[in-house]
Amino acid sequence: MDKQKKFLGARIEPEIMEIVNKVSEEKKVDRTSAIKILVSAGWKELSLEKALQLYKEGKISVDKAAKIAGLTVSEMMNEITIHGIKSDETLEEYREGVKLLMDFKEL
Amino acid sequence: MILAIDSCSIILLAKAMVLEELAKWRKIMITKEVFNEVLEGKDKKLLDALVLERLVKERIIIIKENINKKLIQKFKTDFGLGGGEAGSIALALESEDKAIITDNKQGRKAAKIQRLKLSGSIDVIMALYKLNKISKEKAIGALKVLKGQGWFQDYLIETALQEVQDG
Numbered sequence: 001m002d003k004q005k006k007f008l009g010a011r012i013e014p015e016i017m018e019i020v021n022k023v024s025e026e027k028k029v030d031r032t033s034a035i036k037i038l039v040s041a042g043w044k045e046l047s048l049e050k051a052l053q054l055y056k057e058g059k060i061s062v063d064k065a066a067k068i069a070g071l072t073v074s075e076m077m078n079e080i081t082i083h084g085i086k087s088d089e090t091l092e093e094y095r096e097g098v099k100l101l102m103d104f105k106e107l
Numbered sequence: 108m109i110l111a112i113d114s115c116s117i118i119l120l121a122k123a124m125v126l127e128e129l130a131k132w133r134k135i136m137i138t139k140e141v142f143n144e145v146l147e148g149k150d151k152k153l154l155d156a157l158v159l160e161r162l163v164k165e166r167i168i169i170i171k172e173n174i175n176k177k178l179i180q181k182f183k184t185d186f187g188l189g190g191g192e193a194g195s196i197a198l199a200l201e202s203e204d205k206a207i208i209t210d211n212k213q214g215r216k217a218a219k220i221q222r223l224k225l226s227g228s229i230d231v232i233m234a235l236y237k238l239n240k241i242s243k244e245k246a247i248g249a250l251k252v253l254k255g256q257g258w259f260q261d262y263l264i265e266t267a268l269q270e271v272q273d274g
Contacts, residue, residue, distance in 0.1 A: 054187070061213040062115050063144055063189030072147040073114045073191070074155060081257035087210055089227050094263055097230030100206065102238060104108045104133065 044070060048079060056085050109134045110226075111199035112208040114144040114191045119210055119228040119258060121155035123249035125241060129231050130162055132240050136171045136202070137163075138194035174198050186217040199223050210258060229259060229267050236271055246271045 012020075024034035051065040060068070066076035089097075110133050112120075117137070120126040129135065142163060148156035162168040174197050182193035192214045199207035199218070206224035208231060209215055218225045226234075229250070236246035247268065254264045 055212070058212060058216065060187035061189050061192040062211050063113075063191045064187055064213075065189075066144075067189055072151075073144045074118050074148045074153055077115065077118060077256075077258065086257075087227070087259045087263075088212055089210070089215070089229070089259065089263060091263065091266060093215075093225065094227070094230055094233075094267070097226035098233045098237070100224050100226050101133070101230060101234035104204070104206075 051076070052079065052083055052085070055080060056083075108204045108206070109136055109202045110204070110206050110208055111136055111138075111195050111202060112141070113137075113195040113211055113214055114141045115211040115214070116208045116228050116231075117141065117145050117159055118155040119253060119256060120231060121158040122256065123228065123232065123252040125232055125235060125245070125249050126155075126158055127162060127167065128235055128241055130167045132235065132238075135168045136198060137168060138174060138191060138198055139170055139172055140191040140194045142170055144189075144191045171198055175201060182217060186213055186220075188213060188217060192217075196221060196223070228253060229263060233267055233270065243271060243274070 020031050020034050020038065023037055024031050027034060027037060029037070048069040051069040054060045054068070055062065055065040062076055062080065063073050066073045069076060069079070071079065112135055117126060120129060142159065145159045146156050149160065159168065163170060174194055178197040178200065179190070179193045182188050182196050183190070188196070192211055195207060195209065196214065196217050199205055200221055200223065204224065206226070207218050208226045208228070209218060210227045215225060232246055232249045235241045236243065241249070250264055250268050250271065253259060254261070
């Protein structure tokens with residue numbers, strides 16, 4: 001047995017076992033591998049959920065959210081828009097932003 | 108004059124096909140971290156990664172290194188910013204013009220608190236258009252790309268589109 005690997009014994013409900021069996025069948029892998037696939041997918045989902053929530057609450061930036069979710073910044077931006085979270089730039093800020101760029105001296 | 112820009116705005120402006128026009132018009136500086144964040148999309152052949160790589164290679168966009176690490180750490184802690192965003196705010200603060208382009212919610216909040224001059228991607232497109240740096244068709248196309256990205260509130264894009272259409 002690989003010394004890096006740890007043993008984990010767990011009692012699980014029949015419906016969870018059914019999911020494990022389904023993944024095992026679909027992926028044509030043993031049940032241990034099926035559990036690993038499910039844990040990994042679940043972790044990704046939970047990480048993304050956490051990143052989106054923190055971003056939505058204004059607690060972290062996009063790049064920080066991307067790190068938490070294990071995505072690139074571009075992928076994180078896609079997730080943010082898919083979940084309907086929008087920039088909070090206002091009309092007044094837009095006007096100021098345009099003016100700022102136009103008022104700067106030419107290179 | 109020098110403008111700092113973050114990953115988020117580089118990605119949006121590259122997708123809208125106006126990043127090069129902006130960088131040829133104004134001096135744009137980015138941090139190494141921002142460069143790396145955007146270039147993560149290179150393996151997937153993302154347009155933004157390929158455009159930024161070329162613009163940096165051609166020295167149209169400059170990478171600024173040796174930014175105040177204590178300041179970066181402070182912004183990471185105080186505002187929950189990632190390395191790229193924190194570095195961009197620090198870079199803007201260190202520059203003479205103290206200006207930044209960011210469409211990142213938390214980045215904009217930090218920029219306001221630090222009293223930086225603030226602009227965003229829609230503002231860039233409109234300024235480029237108003238000063239005849241891009242055509243009406245290009246401005247409309249760029250705004251429609253941003254609309255399709257879904258990043259901004261619809262009314263803001265619609266306002267900008269109307270302003271371009273009205274000439």
